[in-house]
Amino acid sequence: MVAKSPAASCDNSGVPQPGYDAMADLYIETFPSPYATPLERHLVAAFADLVAQDPVPGVVVDIGCGPGQITADLAARGLSVIGVDPSREMLRIARRDAPTVRFVQDDAHLGSTELADVDIAAILARFSLIHVPPSVVPDVLAGWAGRLAPGALVAVAGQTIDSDEITEFDHAVAPAWRWYPDRLSDALSTAGFDELWRTVSRPDTHHRFPAVHLVARRR
Numbered sequence: 747m748v749a750k751s752p753a754a755s756c757d758n759s760g761v762p763q764p765g766y767d768a769m770a771d772l773y774i775e776t777f778p779s780p781y782a783t784p785l786e787r788h789l790v791a792a793f794a795d796l797v798a799q800d801p802v803p804g805v806v807v808d809i810g811c812g813p814g815q816i817t818a819d820l821a822a823r824g825l826s827v828i829g830v831d832p833s834r835e836m837l838r839i840a841r842r843d844a845p846t847v848r849f850v851q852d853d854a855h856l857g858s859t860e861l862a863d864v865d866i867a868a869i870l871a872r873f874s875l876i877h878v879p880p881s882v883v884p885d886v887l888a889g890w891a892g893r894l895a896p897g898a899l900v901a902v903a904g905q906t907i908d909s910d911e912i913t914e915f916d917h918a919v920a921p922a923w924r925w926y927p928d929r930l931s932d933a934l935s936t937a938g939f940d941e942l943w944r945t946v947s948r949p950d951t952h953h954r955f956p957a958v959h960l961v962a963r964r965r
């Protein structure tokens with residue numbers, strides 16, 4: 747069952763995120779590296795290697811790219827990438843710090859006209875789909891499936907929960923939900939993706955909650 751949130755925002759129109767806009771400078775000061783642990787870095791590297799190993803034409807879209815550090819990392823790994831984020835201020839920092847990488851203001855729906863003609867090879871949504879209300883996630887995933895060719899990869903990461911539920915948590919910046927990994931996998935499957943692998947890491951000094959990284963392939 748999905749825990750209801752009276753404060754949940756349903757803003758998925760691609761308009762700026764006021765919380766992330768206000769926190770953008772503090773965010774990059776607090777997280778000068780996007781990888782809190784070696785595992786996190788290696789999971790993104792594993793995704794990048796998989797994309798490169800079995801290429802699908804198009805660009806990798808880093809959805810909810812924030813200050814663009816991982817978008818830049820993917821570019822440095824040789825992938826053609828676009829970073830997408832609804833926060834104008836996050837994008838300002840991303841463009842400042844990674845001036846050779848393309849960034850577009852949009853949200854997880856990828857509905858902006860700037861992205862309409864972009865062929866998408868793969869999608870990474872790292873700690874960003876958590877901000878999409880659970881009732882909206884199936885629509886977002888169906889949209890991704892509609893943009894991706896068979897064989898294309900998606901990677902989703904976020905805070906997770908050990909019990910079989912989806913629950914809102916007290917994220918410092920914006921409404922956010924933790925998904926039980928099987929629920930996430932089921933939602934991806936319903937949209938047309940088959941899970942390839944997942945990791946679930948335990949809370950540590952950097953993470954209050956377990957975190958899931960899940961990679962799936964468009965069938």
Ligand SMILES: C[S@@+](CC[C@H](N)C(=O)[O-])C[C@H]1O[C@@H](n2cnc3c(N)ncnc32)[C@H](O)[C@@H]1O
Binds near residue numbers: 780833
């Ligand atoms: C915790 S940051 C993660 C940044 C980056 N992906 C990383 O892993 O370091 C979450 C980002 O998701 C973005 N975001 C919030 N709501 C979103 C939505 N509906 N669609 C896409 N991105 C969203 C925020 O603006 C913010 O930049």
